[in-house]
Amino acid sequence: MAMSSVNNGVNVQALLDAREALKDAPGATKFKWRASCKWQNGTLSQSSVQGFFGLGQEQQHKTETSFDADHPEIFASEDLGATPVEYVLVGLASCLTAGVAAVAENRGIKLRSVEADVEGSMDIQGILGMDSDVRNGYDDIKVTFKIDADASKKDIEALVAQSQKRSAVYDIVTNPTNVTVEVL
């Protein structure tokens, strides 16, 4: 398969081909993504990611990745990893950024650099149980893109808008997602 001449490194043609092929195999589009978390001590946990389900069968990432999560010292923790709420920001930033690259490829826009700064505001009165009117999560998240590309400001803004429109994590964060918690 010929790569496009733009080549941000995203194989858009393969994705477009996949979209066509999947039209005849609708069950194949049902994915399950997974993480397994083991408590270590205090607020420290280690999560691992490797297996997932998609295209009708079990799949594996090439390598297993492990992630330490903890709370900072100002919460009387050991600060041996990023906080859980920072992992959400990493997911959001990386999802929108991958989307920008994919949409740029599809639109024939060569990217030179893409940077996204994400900041989430939170009043910790919620998680500390000080005020039940204060939510536990972010009250607002701001994403700021700096993009250098062979395109007008307007076209670059349109790239970002399309990335938002197709972003899984943007959807998960901005819309309610059902979570069921079970204890075996």
Added chain:
Amino acid sequence: MAMSSVNNGVNVQALLDAREALKDAPGATKFKWRASCKWQNGTLSQSSVQGFFGLGQEQQHKTETSFDADHPEIFASEDLGATPVEYVLVGLASCLTAGVAAVAENRGIKLRSVEADVEGSMDIQGILGMDSDVRNGYDDIKVTFKIDADASKKDIEALVAQSQKRSAVYDIVTNPTNVTVEVL
């Protein structure tokens, strides 16, 4: 400060003391968490987490942490990191797990082990733009805890329920959170 005799490693007394102290300094409870993402190539990005704002001033994690995010080979990507949607699961699992440890400490329950398996279901017809009625994000997330502790099943279930009630990431995922995206 005396540690409690339970000692899951969570300094609950410090958190309770902080809650009291923060009542007289409400501005100190306003936090900002951050991640910075740089596109590498294709769908690969690298995000870093270090600085945040809280207790009225800039704060730093002890070390900067970097996270590679990518898409798997079945999406014609290089699979050089976990996917953005898996980072959300890591955040959810680690948030609920840290909460279980903290609540157990506060309730005098000694934990021996805590494991959480998280699975998010997604129909990729959404992100591929095949069907605009299919959402981009997870249609459902299931968290399964296995907890070994000096407590009854009922008390363990109550621990998990209280962790959900105070979890920042559980709130972010299950409720709508505003995200503003700007292009500089």
